[in-house]
Amino acid sequence: MEALLSVYRSTFKTKLRGRYITLNMVRDVLDELNSDFHISHPGVSENDQQIPMVKIGEGPIKVFAWSQMHGNESTTTKALLDFLNFLQHPESYEEEASHFKKKFTFCCIPMLNPDGAAAYTRENANGFDLNRDAQDLSQKESQVLRKIFDSFQPDWCLNLHDQRSIYGLKEGNPAIITFLAPSANKEKSITPSRKQAMEKIVKMYHMLQGFIPNRVGRYDDDFNLNCVGDTFQQTDTPTILFEAGHYPGDYQREKTRELIFLSYLSFFGLLDDKVEAKTCDTSHYFNIPENKKSFLDIIIRNAHFGKEKALIDIGIQYEEILKDNTILFTPKIEKTGKDLALFGHNEIDVVGDELLINSHKIADIGVEIKSIRRNGIDFTEDLLKN
Numbered sequence: 001m002e003a004l005l006s007v008y009r010s011t012f013k014t015k016l017r018g019r020y021i022t023l024n025m026v027r028d029v030l031d032e033l034n035s036d037f038h039i040s041h042p043g044v045s046e047n048d049q050q051i052p053m054v055k056i057g058e059g060p061i062k063v064f065a066w067s068q069m070h071g072n073e074s075t076t077t078k079a080l081l082d083f084l085n086f087l088q089h090p091e092s093y094e095e096e097a098s099h100f101k102k103k104f105t106f107c108c109i110p111m112l113n114p115d116g117a118a119a120y121t122r123e124n125a126n127g128f129d130l131n132r133d134a135q136d137l138s139q140k141e142s143q144v145l146r147k148i149f150d151s152f153q154p155d156w157c158l159n160l161h162d163q164r165s166i167y168g169l170k171e172g173n174p175a176i177i178t179f180l181a182p183s184a185n186k187e188k189s190i191t192p193s194r195k196q197a198m199e200k201i202v203k204m205y206h207m208l209q210g211f212i213p214n215r216v217g218r219y220d221d222d223f224n225l226n227c228v229g230d231t232f233q234q235t236d237t238p239t240i241l242f243e244a245g246h247y248p249g250d251y252q253r254e255k256t257r258e259l260i261f262l263s264y265l266s267f268f269g270l271l272d273d274k275v276e277a278k279t280c281d282t283s284h285y286f287n288i289p290e291n292k293k294s295f296l297d298i299i300i301r302n303a304h305f306g307k308e309k310a311l312i313d314i315g316i317q318y319e320e321i322l323k324d325n326t327i328l329f330t331p332k333i334e335k336t337g338k339d340l341a342l343f344g345h346n347e348i349d350v351v352g353d354e355l356l357i358n359s360h361k362i363a364d365i366g367v368e369i370k371s372i373r374r375n376g377i378d379f380t381e382d383l384l385k386n
């Protein structure tokens with residue numbers, strides 16, 4: 001698979017980089033696609049931006065995928081466009097690409113929420129979370145998605161998202177990628193479509209173990225019919241939620257992007273990653289560790305402040321702020337306390353040294369860290385280098 005990754009990096013990977021991905025950037029990539037790809041615009045966003053849709057292949061199995069339903073979740077979009085690029089320029093993977101086109105009809109919406117993408121918000125232009133609008137269909141973007149679902153009548157749905165860096169798994173491992181086979185009812189029963197989704201997830205999970213062992217998780221499966229995945233699963237259409245998460249040190253999510261790309265290939269059976277059938281049953285799905293909110297970006301352990309005797313831990317989380325077309329990662333104090341029972345992607349034990357935060361002998365929740373001194377010496381850069 002190393003050979004594949006090297007061709008991926010040199011050929012399939014589009015020019016898009018980083019977290020801020022807008023509709024114009026997506027369009028630039030779609031403009032480069034050849035006539036094998038059918039591009040249409042099934043509707044507009046609340047701010048009247050045309051939402052593009054791509055169709056490729058003429059096979060019997062219909063797969064429908066949509067990404068960036070949450071505007072600030074662009075990693076799966078980058079990987080999806082890389083995947084379209086792979087189908088267009090397969091290089092030494094000609095056979096796989098032609099196999100794909102014969103077996104599948106693939107329909108995808110790379111960016112369902114272009115207004116949210118422009119503003120770098122989860123919600124759309126009206127402040128709605130589209131993933132809670134599956135029943136009301138009050139927003140134009142939700143209506144577009146539902147319209148395509150109804151007319152295309154997919155055999156599979158892929159609901160593509162990013163998750164925050166706060167998620168971890170057991171033993172202090174970060175949740176770099178998380179999957180969910182959404183429930184189709186309150187009882188969370190294993191309906192035929194849900195079972196199929198679980199089996200595919202297990203397959204991708206096993207493939208990913210070769211790259212990020214014990215760092216792939218399973219999302220909480222509480223049923224909520226306002227969520228799109230649950231609604232589609234309820235129609236007996238196997239549906240999989242992908243959550244691209246934080247790979248330590250990779251705040252631009254370029255590593256996770258590669259792993260998501262590989263997951264798409266695995267989903268479509270284009271990788272040489274055959275998993276023994278017996279490992280693909282649903283019990284293996286439930287053996288995948290469950291996501292927990294157990295991480296912060298940075299934890300400083302055992303800090304000493306002014307006259308306070310007790311040592312405290314300081315948990316810091318980056319706030320993502322859009323400025324001049326880039327995303328700034330602004331460190332803010334999220335939590336403080338003795339022996340914080342959380343993990344930091346970056347942990348520093350200052351072993352009782354005295355800290356000054358923004359020249360103050362105190363660590364208040366919500367404060368943005370502009371400077372930090374340890375025993376009088378500036379260590380802001382050391383602390384904030386990812």
Ligand SMILES: [Zn+2]
Binds near residue numbers: 073
């Ligand atoms: Zn999301």
